[in-house]
Structures are given as C-alpha cells and as structure tokens.
Amino acid sequence: MPTFGRLGVPAGARTSVDEWRTFGDRRFRTFHGIGATAAAVFALAGDGLTIPLLLALGTPVAAATIIGVLPYAFSSAQLLVPSLLRRTDGNLRRVTLGILALGETRGFVLAGVVLLQQLHVIPTTVAIMAIAAVMSIAGAASAIGGANLLAWYGAILAEGDRRFVAPRVMGITQGLGAVLLLPVALLVQAGLGAIGLLVYAVIFAIAGFFGIAELAVLRSLQHPGRVRVAPRGQAPPRSPETNRFIRAVAIAAFGAGMGPYLSIYSISVLGLPASFAILLSAISSAAALASATVVGGWLNRGSASRTLRLSFILRGGSMVIGLFAFPGNPVAWLVLFVVAAMASAGASAATLAANERLLRLTRGVDLIGAQGAFVAGSAAGLTVGQTTSGLLLAILPLGYPAFALLFAVSGFTRLVLATRVEVSPNWSSATAAFDIAELKRGRKD
Secondary structure (H helix, E strand, O other): OOOOOOOOOOOOOOOHHHHHHHHOOHHHHHHHHHHHHHHHHHHHHOHHHHHHHHHHOOOOHHHHHHHHHHHHHHHHHHHHHHHHHHHOOOEHHHHHHHHHHHHHOHHHHHHHHHHHHHOOOOOHHHHHHHHHHHHHHHHHHHHHHHHHHHHHHHHHOOHHHHHHHHHHHHHHHHHHHHHHHHHHHHHHHHHHHHHOOHHHHHHHHHHHHHHHHHHHHHHOOOOOOEOOOOOOOOOOOOOHHHHHHHHHHHHHHHHHHHOOOHHHHHHHOOOOOHHHHHHHHHHHHHHHHHHHHHHHHHHHHOOHHHHHHHHHHHHHHHHHHHOOOOOOOOOHHHHHHHHHHHHHHHHHHHHHHHHHHHHHHOOOOOHHHHHHHHHHHHHHHHHHHHHHHHHHHHHOOOOHHHHHHHHHHHHHHHHHHHHHOOOOOOOOOOOOOOOHHHHHOOOOO
C-alpha cells in the first residue's frame, strides 16, 4: 500500500460528514478493515461481556470492579516497547503484530475457559481466575498494540494524512464497537435462556476469528521500516508541555476509575431490570458513534487540547448529574440515560483527542518513549481509581450513599481538571509544537 501524498479535504468538504465521506474512498480500505475488525473484537471479547459473565459466575461486585481494571493496569507494560524495538532492530511491524496476536485472539481462550467450566472440567473459581488472567494479559496487549499502531501510521503517512486517517480509524473502532454491543447484549439475553452460559463461549469464539481477520488486514499495511529508539538512558527529554499533558491525563484516568458501573448501580440500587442495562448500552452506543463522527472532523481541522478539555467537562458533568439518580426519584431512569449518553460521548472524545494530542506534541521527538509514559500514566491513574472504588464498595453498604461518593469524586475530579488543563488559544490555533506557517497551510491543531 503506497504512502499517501497530502490528501487535502475538498473545498466544499468542511463538515465532519463530508470528511467521513472522503474517508470512505477505497484508498482507505485497509484502514477501514483495521477499524472494523478491532471494533468487533472489542464488542465480542471486551469487558462489556466479561464483566456480566463474571457476575453470572458469582463474582462479588467489588471483585468484578477490580478485575475490570486489570487490563489497564497491565498496559503499563507499554514501557517495555522501546526495549523490544532495540532487540528487534527497530522492527515495529513485527513487535506490533506479535503483541496484537496475543491480545486480539483472546476470544478463543475465553471460549475455552467457559466451555471447560460448563462441562465441569474446571471449577468456577478457577474459571473466574482464568478470565481475570486473560483480561489482564490479553487486554493489556490489545491496548499496547493499539498504541503502537499510531506510531506505525506516523511512519507511513505524511503528517497531514495521519491527522486525517488516525482519528477516523480510532473513531470506527470506538463507535462501531459501541454500536455492536447492543445486538451482542440482546444475543446474550436470548442465548442465556436457550443454552445458558455457553452463549458466551460462542460469542468469544467469533471474536477470535475477527482477531485473526484483523491480523490479516494489518499484514497488508505498508511496512513502517525500521523505527529507531535511543539507547537506554539516552532518549531526548520530553518537553515540559508533554509532561504536563501526561500528568493531566493520568489524573483524568483516576477520575474515570472512580466512576461506578451504571449497569451495576441500576440493578443493585435502583432495582431496575436487566433489560434496562441493555437500553443503557443502546444509548451509550449511539452517543459514542455520534461523538466519534464529530470529533474525528474536529481533530483534523481544530484543537486537540480543547477537544480534550471538552471531554473532561462531559464526563465529569455526567457523573455529577448521576447524583440525581437516587432511589425514590421517579425519573431516576431518565437521569441514568442522560448520564450514559454524556459519559459515553465524552469517553469517545477523550480517547481520540488524547492520542492525537500526544502525537502532535511528540512530533519529531521520542514518540515511542512518550507513548510508554502516556499509557503507563493512564494505567496507573485508572488502576488506583477503580481499585479504590472497588474497595469502597466492599467496605461500605451496597447502597446509594456508596455510589453517590463515587459519582461525586469521579465528577468533580475531572471538572476541576478541566479548569486547569493547558489548551491552545482558540479552537483553530496551533500548539507550541507547530508554527504559524504550518497553520496557514491548513494543518491546524
């Protein structure tokens, strides 16, 4: 697949819809395949299914909450990627494919665990531990491989093309993955009555085949060449701006970790039926897809830093609104719908904007090392936050006061952060990493 020249958006294509229509061109079919297959793996073998499965196997709510954060905790292994690149003479392609082979085929392992448990070959406790282990190692591998893909795009695409392509590939993965969760949830609901927990094994196995398809598509992507990293201890220092950005994202991740699972809250505290959790998934899916579509356009034409701050406001504000979903409130269900939509839209925007912001800040310097610090900082923040929330749910009575505490800490952490995070002067101005001449050429930050 050849390296693109500067694509340039046609003069009339100034809206997100127009730009997505341009991205639909067959020139980008490899990137379409990457986004779509990764979305399928996310929907069919992500925590959207593994968490309900753990609860169905009898895992305590607090333990399931902590297990859910394990993939993020182990993703701090991103710090080892520079060492792997040194050992492979900078072969980013081999390193990335090897890591993703471990992560994206996890569906086969999960399917085997469920099958063995249902056949009574292994006890339920062992099955729970095995699922936690798979989520930890394979889930982290998917996150690390995804971060490496961004460096791969940067190596094979001109900067203007990368800004156009990368957010949209991530947008497909985020948006389509979220949308797929609704039919998957309905399939699980129907399958439980027919074949019991074996329905999870079937869905996980399908996820494994999509993982193989994703690897096949990636193998057709242009070789990034040799990506050199500085010898150990000799990497150029990151800019103060980059370090402040990484700290801000880590704090935001802590706030995200403190946020409670809305499905657990709706069922255990409000007494709403399981079908309501499916409706929450539908609302979240629609919001994530809409956000990914719009934000993908913004990031090509505008400020990544301001988009990131907006995502903090959306996610933090959603948690504060969640305080009004208290027992006895006749419209608590409606409040949760609003919370789910805002939180999902903000999460989609945050993922796209944070990764794009990092790429812009590290252009021409040690991107691989900065990605390691970025992923590790995010993992640490989320791990501390979600572990703390799990411990609180284990210590405090399982009721509104405990969840209200989580809503408040999660919400106000990010709202306060939004007032302090550094942003560019306006929505169309460049950051310090770029100059006015580049801005005038149309490559805006």
